[in-house]
Amino acid sequence: MSSKFEKAVAYVQGLDKQGSGPDSTVKLEATTVGDADPTKEPSRLQFVERAKWVAWNGIKGMSKKEAEENYVKQLIKYLKEKHPEEPILKELEA
Template sequence: MSESKFEKAVAIIQGLPKDGPVKPSTDDQLYFYKYFKQAKFGDNTTTRPGMLDFSGKAKWDAWASVKGVSKEEAWEKYVAKLLEILEAAGDDASKKHIQEIESA
């Protein structure tokens, strides 16, 4: 897996329209978050958020769960998950995104 495919996948996810056919679930969003953070910053060394920050704790826990994963493996898991979601959507825009990732 190349960094260029990962960067293309990140750009696609960030550009998905809120009302489009591809709607990653909350679990999918946490999956992308943890592997993005692991790929970009490595292991989570930050302090866990407090009790009232539920969203922050979920993100922190997700990122901490992939401790030790290499950036290359994080790229691979991130891209593979996006390809899975795009293939399931099956619309023309998703097919175009798949081609963009594969050619990156």
């Protein structure tokens, strides 16, 4: 696990505790787990669970390393758009 990824996760978790973290769309785009199990696809009536599964399925075949790098990229993108003066942004871009 890269130190940038660890910093990104800690940063987002800290924001979540404050109630000011990225919205669920950003979090779904930053999924870091492996392939989704096609036999466990949630019903269309299970909105949150299905959104998570669809995001998870969207990165099928991506390695853990690639998923972690994607997580950091998505956080950088979010910070540039919403909080460009955030100090961690420079650390993540380095």
